[in-house]
Amino acid sequence: MDKSMLGDLDNLPEEDKVRMSTMIDQLQIRDSLRMYNSLVERCFNDCVDSFRRKTLDKQEETCVRRCAEKFLKHSMRVGMRFAELNQGAATQD
Amino acid sequence: MDKSMLGDLDNLPEEDKVRMSTMIDQLQIRDSLRMYNSLVERCFNDCVDSFRRKTLDKQEETCVRRCAEKFLKHSMRVGMRFAELNQGAATQD
Amino acid sequence: MDKSMLGDLDNLPEEDKVRMSTMIDQLQIRDSLRMYNSLVERCFNDCVDSFRRKTLDKQEETCVRRCAEKFLKHSMRVGMRFAELNQGAATQD
Amino acid sequence: MAAKPPSTMEKEQIFGMAEKEMEYRVELFNKLTHTCFNKCVEKRYKESELNMGENSCIDRCVSKYWQVTNLVGQLLGSGQQPM
Amino acid sequence: MAAKPPSTMEKEQIFGMAEKEMEYRVELFNKLTHTCFNKCVEKRYKESELNMGENSCIDRCVSKYWQVTNLVGQLLGSGQQPM
Amino acid sequence: MAAKPPSTMEKEQIFGMAEKEMEYRVELFNKLTHTCFNKCVEKRYKESELNMGENSCIDRCVSKYWQVTNLVGQLLGSGQQPM
Numbered sequence: 001m002d003k004s005m006l007g008d009l010d011n012l013p014e015e016d017k018v019r020m021s022t023m024i025d026q027l028q029i030r031d032s033l034r035m036y037n038s039l040v041e042r043c044f045n046d047c048v049d050s051f052r053r054k055t056l057d058k059q060e061e062t063c064v065r066r067c068a069e070k071f072l073k074h075s076m077r078v079g080m081r082f083a084e085l086n087q088g089a090a091t092q093d
Numbered sequence: 094m095d096k097s098m099l100g101d102l103d104n105l106p107e108e109d110k111v112r113m114s115t116m117i118d119q120l121q122i123r124d125s126l127r128m129y130n131s132l133v134e135r136c137f138n139d140c141v142d143s144f145r146r147k148t149l150d151k152q153e154e155t156c157v158r159r160c161a162e163k164f165l166k167h168s169m170r171v172g173m174r175f176a177e178l179n180q181g182a183a184t185q186d
Numbered sequence: 187m188d189k190s191m192l193g194d195l196d197n198l199p200e201e202d203k204v205r206m207s208t209m210i211d212q213l214q215i216r217d218s219l220r221m222y223n224s225l226v227e228r229c230f231n232d233c234v235d236s237f238r239r240k241t242l243d244k245q246e247e248t249c250v251r252r253c254a255e256k257f258l259k260h261s262m263r264v265g266m267r268f269a270e271l272n273q274g275a276a277t278q279d
Numbered sequence: 280m281a282a283k284p285p286s287t288m289e290k291e292q293i294f295g296m297a298e299k300e301m302e303y304r305v306e307l308f309n310k311l312t313h314t315c316f317n318k319c320v321e322k323r324y325k326e327s328e329l330n331m332g333e334n335s336c337i338d339r340c341v342s343k344y345w346q347v348t349n350l351v352g353q354l355l356g357s358g359q360q361p362m
Numbered sequence: 363m364a365a366k367p368p369s370t371m372e373k374e375q376i377f378g379m380a381e382k383e384m385e386y387r388v389e390l391f392n393k394l395t396h397t398c399f400n401k402c403v404e405k406r407y408k409e410s411e412l413n414m415g416e417n418s419c420i421d422r423c424v425s426k427y428w429q430v431t432n433l434v435g436q437l438l439g440s441g442q443q444p445m
Numbered sequence: 446m447a448a449k450p451p452s453t454m455e456k457e458q459i460f461g462m463a464e465k466e467m468e469y470r471v472e473l474f475n476k477l478t479h480t481c482f483n484k485c486v487e488k489r490y491k492e493s494e495l496n497m498g499e500n501s502c503i504d505r506c507v508s509k510y511w512q513v514t515n516l517v518g519q520l521l522g523s524g525q526q527p528m
Contacts, residue, residue, distance in 0.1 A: 033383075048426050073493075077495070119461050132521075226347055251350070
């Protein structure tokens with residue numbers, strides 16, 4: 001949205017930069033944990049539909065593994081494309 | 094839930110009122126940005142289903158515009174009705 | 187994820203324990219209110235589909251009551267099973 | 280009720296509660312808005328205006344959602360008190 | 363392990379981590395609850411009790427969800443370590 | 446632009462805005478990721494690799510999602526200015 005604000009931060013003293021980087025770290029930890037939760041939810045929903053036993057069978061386990069791996073690869077690809085678009089938008093200004 | 098608490102705030106000194114209004118501003122900014130994100134998600138889901146090209150065609154663009162405009166009008170109407178019900182609940186006490 | 191951290195807390199002074207328990211209280215309040223909101227959303231979606239009148243009819247009201255009661259019982263059962271699994275994981279270390 | 284000014288601890292709790300309360304209202308409004316859009320609004324988007332049928336559906340949907348909120352609130356509250 | 367008291371910075375990080383960790387657990391519990399309700403509970407709501415079939419489905423669903431959580435956790439963790 | 450250092454109040458507002466802005470970007474990225482996974486990826490999970498068709502679908506999906514974000518942003522922004 002507003003990229004101009006990031007320029008202002010260079011004027012801030014050292015302690016504020018520390019505070020800013022702590023904030024970024026905290027957001028990244030929160031985001032990783034949320035991603036973990038939503039990945040579990042998605043792969044469980046897509047792969048587990050029978051509740052006759054209380055342990056995953058081999059087929060369900062394989063499905064969950066592939067689902068998680070596929071999602072992570074997808075997420076990395078989206079990340080690359082997203083970064084390109086963000087850069088393009090930044091250099092357009 | 095608990096409306097009585099809002100009465101207590103009148104007793105608070107000036108600096109606390111400032112703090113409260115800052116808190117409200119922050120929540121509103123967060124809410125606007127979330128609304129923006131969920132509006133994009135909704136209109137993308139409802140309007141874009143073909144991925145043979147990497148740019149929106151005219152029909153998709155029209156659909157997204159109408160979707161966003163319709164949602165905003167809907168949201169304003171819900172806001173008015175919601176305010177009426179909130180007022181009714183408040184005067185009932 | 188990382189249970190070791192909870193051990194460190196015993197070394198913290200009294201004021202930090204107070205701060206920690208305040209944090210837990212705040213998270214529980216937030217969680218209760220979110221649960222309330224998502225329960226309303228779920229039972230409304232499952233039980234209300236006709237918009238010819240502006241008040242709930244008897245059948246819709248019964249459906250909402252049962253939905254909410256059933257969800258609460260479900261949630262308690264999940265809580266018990268979840269606690270057992272958490273304990274099992276803790277004693278495994 | 281009392282004129283006595285609140286202590287620092289009480290103040291923090293009032294602010295914390297007020298923040299959670301506002302977050303709750305914002306979330307209620309957002310869920311209500313999305314739910315009633317799903318229930319009432321035609322998704323082919325042939326036009327950008329809400330038609331008469333959609334408008335009256337929205338009004339009734341908000342009213343019914345509000346009633347469900349109160350009903351569920353009573354059920355949740357009655358846990359502490361005798362039914 | 364060490365008896366040395368943590369510094370202010372370390373304390374802030376411990377509190378931040380503990381908060382994120384608790385948020386994570388709450389979210390896990392909520393997602394698990396909603397997912398197993400969707401998978402196991404009959405939605406016509408003919409009664410307000412859970413029947414025997416629903417109860418055993420819920421127990422197994424929680425158990426399997428827990429296993430999926432561990433399995434995905436291993437996959438995510440193995441990025442740093444050799445498989 | 447100006448060399449004058451920001452006041453405490455201004456600083457708090459800058460930090461608050463920066464935090465909301467980052468949360469917004471994270472949420473945008475997450476919604477985009479989940480939406481394009483739903484639109485492009487085959488859910489039977491016969492293998493753990495993305496095939497060519499999925500990959501090109503993902504690239505186009507990201508590109509179109511970005512355009513929708515800009516389009517909706519223009520519509521929301523135009524509320525304050527004359528259309």
